[in-house]
Amino acid sequence: MRECDELTLTVLVDNYIDMLMSNSPGITRQGMPEHFGARNGTPLAENGISFFLETSAGGRRTTILFDAGMSPIPLVHNARLLGIDLTKVDQVVLSHGHPDHFGGIYAALAEIGYRVPVLVHPSAFTPRLIQRPDVTLQYFNKQLTETDLVEAGGAVVALKDPLEIAPGVMTSGEIPTTVDFEEEVPVGRMSVRDGHVCVDPIEDYQTLIVNVKGVGLIVLDPCGHAGVVSSLDHAMKLAEVDAVHGVLGGFHLGHAGITQAKVDRTVDELVARGLSWVSPMHCSGFRTQRAVAERMPDAFRLMTVGTVVRFAA
Template sequence: MQSCDRLSITVLVDNYIDMLMPNTATIRRQGMPEHFLPRRGTPLAENGISFLLKATTAGRTTTILFDAGMSGIPIIHNAKVLGVDWDEIDQVVLSHGHPDHFGGIYAALEAMGRRVPLIVHPSAFHPRSIKRPDMMIQYFNRGLTEHELVEAGAAVVAVREPLDIAPGIMTSGEIPISVDFEHEVPAGRMSIRDGHVHPDPIDDYLTLIINVTGVGLVVLDPCGHSGVLSSLDHAQKLTGVDALHGVLGGFHLGHAGITQQKIDQTVAGLGERGLKLIAPMHCSGFRAQRAVAEALPESFALMTAGAELVIEASSAA
């Protein structure tokens, strides 16, 4: 796999804001000066996630929007606060067809104002429902259709397999769950395919894999539907790169039905993989964040809306 020389990851949307967190050597945050003396406003948070990546190789930079949060409000507002230039975005990637990841996409495409490639798995468009004894949520992803994306300015690239999208950056394609305890119980999640109702395998889920020269792989795993450990193992196998540097995103451990045993097993697995940066965000949940912070304090990073992480080849440890 090719590599990039410099990687910048800006969190456009996440569940959290914290103005008291300090900057670090690699992470710049929206802190007290920005909140108390706002020039463009202060960031907003919501139950969703969105990343803006800038990967530079040989002096050329590719800018990628990965997911778009739950609604158009925070992604547009935070982009203004952070000084994002929508004209610079080269490509868009949607991790899967859940509203907390695609909800702001139409506002983002409108802000870009031109035809932009948008990579998504074709199964993201299948109608989805949740049926449980206490609730029925029918067709909750009806806001995502290929027709509406094209009308909004997306050049849709519907693909199941991994895809190289820039030097050092690729999509994961479908991710096999290789760690036994990471298999999710559907718990009433259903999808409609070919006129039939099926348990939803969430086979449209994908991650982004970035290889930074001399540093190793950084995996953006927005919602953890394939299991964060399985996603990391898949990234290594797919790229042939052994060095794992970091993982950021939602680890899908925040739901009430997730056992403490699963959280502890996940944290142990992260420790075994020797990661230098672990940022549980979005749907990871407080218990998982606390567990990573306590077990792996040197690797743990709490990324919040407005934070920017920079990893460069020269910073390899």
């Protein structure tokens, strides 16, 4: 895997805002001055996630929008507030076909304003359902269709395999869950395939892997459906390296029914892999953030909406 010279990462959408947080080396935040002197408004948070990436390699810059949050308003509002020009986006990547990751895509494409590649696994369009004793959600991803993406300005790239989309930036492709305790129990999680209702394996899930010169691998794992540890191991295998510098995203450990044992075992494996940067976001849950903060205090970085991080040697 090739390298890029630097990565600037902006958190466009996440579940949290905290105006009391201050800047730190390599991290710029939306803090009290921006909130109290909010001439242009303050950032908006929601149950979703979206990253804006800017990479450079050999003097050439690439901009990537990775996921689009839950709804159109926060993504567009936050981009304008943070001075991000979405018309400069070179590529869009959707991690999977769940609404908290694609919900703002049509508004984003309208802002981009030209036919831009949208990389997405073909199974993201598969009809999905949740059927449990207390809730039934029928076809909850019906807003995501290939036809609508094309009509909105997306050039859909249906992709199952890993693909280098810029120097030092690669999609993971399908991720095998290789750590036993990360195997999900898909209670009530169903999909419709070839006319049959079956358990939904979420095989469309993918991460982004960025290899920064002098830093190492940065893995963006927006929702952790394959398991964050399995995702890290998959990234190392693709890049043919034996370490990861950092991981940011949703670790899928904040849901009801996730045991404390699973949270603890996940952090055990993160500690064992010697990461220098760990940012549990979105669906990770407070227990996971607390566990990482307590057991990996030098690696833990709390991300909030509007945070800008620069990775470079």
